Amino acid sequence: MSPDEPVGTLSDAWRHCVGTGRVELALRRDYQDSLALPQREIGFRYIRGHGLFSDGMGVHRPYEWQGARHVRHSFTYVDQVIDAYLELGIRPFLELGFMPDELASGRQTIFWWRGNVTPPRSHTEWAALVRATLKHLVDRYGLEEVRTWPIEVWNEPNLPDFWENADETAYHRLYEVTAGAVKDVDASLQVGGPAISPGADEWLDRFAEFASRRDVPVDFVSKHAYTSGPAQHVPFGVHQTLGPAQGLLEQFATPRERLKGTRLGELPLHITEFNSSYRPDNPIHDTAFHAAYLAPVLARGGDHVDSFSYWTFSDMFEEAGPPTALFHGGFGLLTHRQVRKPTYHLYAFMARMGSELLARGDDHLATRHPDGRVTVLAWAPVDASGETPGPERHRVRLSVPMRTAGEAFVRRSTVDEEYGNARTAWQRMGSPRSPRREQLDILHEAAEPARYHLRLPTSDGRTDLDLTLTRHEITLVEVSPVQEETPEWWDEGRLLGRGA
Template identity: 35%
Template sequence: MTITIRADAADPGEPLAHFWSVCVGAGRAGEGLRAAWQEQLRTAAATCGFRYVRFHGLFHDDMFVHHRGADGSHDYNFQYVDELFDRLLDAGVRPFVELGFMPGDLARTKNTVFWWGAHGSPPTDLGAWAELVGRTVRHWVDRYGVDEVRSWYFEVWNEPNLRPFFDGTRGEYFDLYGTTALAVKEVDRHLRVGGPATSNFVPDTRFDGEREDKTAHATVTEAEDLRALEWRPVWVEAFLDHCASLGLPVDFVSCHPYPTDWALDSHGEGAHYTRGADATPRDLAVLREIVDKSAFPQAEIHLTEWSSTPSPRDHTHDHLPSATFVVKANVESIGLVDSLAYWTFTDVFEESGAGGSAFHGGFGLINFQGIAKPTFHAYRFLHALGDELVVRRPGAVVTRETATGRLTALAYHYPPEMPYSVPLSTPGRDVVEATLALGSPEVLEIELTGLPAGATVTVEILEPGSGDALTAWRELGSPDPLSREDIAFLREAAAITRTEVLRADRDGGLRHTRSLPPWSVVLVTQRPVLGAHQPG
């Protein structure tokens, strides 16, 4: 197989929305008060283009937004939230507000999920919850101005179909959504609210019942059968029908299309199956069709969590195959959604407590010590694409920048020997090491015409040993813990990728052929090398 990048600078194009860089995830609000979290967010936003960030725990007890006084009064304190949101906005990033979890003084049940004890619970008093939401949103309007807050999104809860995250029924979530959405709209009708923020897609609609807190079981004897099943988003159709029947607002639809098995009892537990490599674009096409046929066809679609797997201890997240999967899935999903938010930008993340080592398989694009992973480069490459789509073919895409006319192309070698999404690798690296060994080199052909005579074209390659922190770490002898000198060395090593500088001929043509190893990603830009890309 040959992967081909072929285009003329004058070829017609169509608008290309960078849905991959609209939003990125993070763990919880309290973590956002830390210096490393804030530094890494600034780096990710500046280098990968992220414009919004979403996180759990806005109303968790460690943010001190709500507590009940000795006399039974409801007291509010926005100092910690103000500190966090001020710093987000100063960094040029807006909040994609997840309204949850429940403050302890309003929670029916407590400490249902995560090391930090989130209260995944319906409120004991819906009226008190509505008051909390309304006071919080009014505070933001007063502090930042209504025009600014109108640019935000308000998502009701997180994965309410999973019992650790919501210890209630589907009907109770629908009641919570309606109460919350109306409380937001009472502040200003132009504020954008949506849901249901449910976890995962499941085989057909038979699992879309009233309570989906148990691991779904289907009679599947071969992995191939998993790819043949029809997968549907959990609760979304029922949610849209419910909102339409009651006249509730839905400005956007959200869910979490992890390319894994079915909704699990909790992240990382239950049966693990890996779906086809095309699971993400297939799921997004299904969701697009559902929304288009609903009573809310104009609703935006925001997939507010997504990664190769939903485990914060999957060593694939530290390796090259995860980056290649990110590029492949996003390129193949062009035109289907308004955002697909990677979970997460940082390993400053404590759902399961602190990671036991620098490279523990955390979700982050950047590890705890500020060292870039291959997925960081994947999003940097995607961000470098232009705003016009010129060519899209298997394994490659060519774009143009409207303002300058410059071409940018992206190619990836996701080996056909892996017909599935990259599989989970836990507790060790054995699975991802076997995944890396799959496949053989392919030929990459680059043929560009219509360039300015002598134009400089840079070919940047993400491959084993290039933009690859783990290889550099192993060359150091795999130290654990990392010394300050180790961290400085690995930050620099992880930022370096192989580059070649080519020039167009006097007729504005450029032809180049090279071998492309399995799992590699190539960025071709009509511009000079811009230097190191190093997280702070």
């Protein structure tokens, strides 16, 4: 039952930030077309991706002149990327990495596109790169603007694949040098980390101790959250076990619990990556199950953190190489031809929720808009263990407050195994790896949620909703008062001219 008065304000931490494939991809037209879609329908505020300093962006350009080594910092591509972001109404959440090859101390790389993950051979030259980049951004976009952009130092340094030998001491040194360079440009710029992956929370303890002992600037804390088990590989894909969605919320809550009493305990906390699986080729990402699985996370995540960033907005993502099929288990809310996935609709539904929190349960979230409209997001609970397929039907009954008497207009939008689920249609087509134009048109059509409209009576200032959800369904119900303007002379029974 929803109370008449709000019990709080619904946090919008779920759309504060979204992830992306390496930032170099933003130079492509189809990437920008893809990003424009969620910006129209969801409205993320920040975007975060790897590779700002990787060679594909061409920032660090050493050269020889008169027998001496110099470095030219070039921002041609950086400007194009950030200009595109700002034009689409989204700001960069700057992740500083990976290492330019000419500055790297080793040859270890990660991903198909070979991001270098070794420390700098010259911390002085690395600091100059950071300072030059931020000074350029301040000059181009203005200090007040750049002060709003969080600056994160590296990505998952606790993993040897992302930071050579997962050398914690070397990361602390990199962080200290980087934070100092950031503050050299302006003391109000926001710098933070350590952007660790799940399962390494002791890094947070030592990061806090290091920051306190060395008096190192830290303006926010960041980490990542995933709930999948080890990858079971098949060609161009994986299968993985999956923990309960509650595990994501527990991971969100962990940093503040661990850092309580330290100088980092009250800082903003950003989950700069989260998803179910950490693999870009796990088909679970493409399913209706995934949307229902993440619904309670979006409903409650803001209770624990200042932001939690879905990894990622699009399947235009090349860590394991360019996608080999339209649906291939990519992280994206969208496929690489802008086909909406069920989890995209979860975010689009959240974007239509009100700010006043009326009720929240294990299978629903109810909110109200300032004009009195009530919006309900409901979902069918899922079994992440895979031991049961989940109930074929799930019933949600709510009584929602309406500020006016009369009848209520109800609009219901639904995504499940059949509707709003282009993957189902794609499989029935035969799973074409490169759909023809007419097939893509069908898939875009299949990706549309089912929509229903009805009128319900309002009694004693309340409208009763009785929702039956199918397996893995998420549904958005928007309830508003009917303002009757049908002319008094109109008789629907005479539609065909009968009667007098």
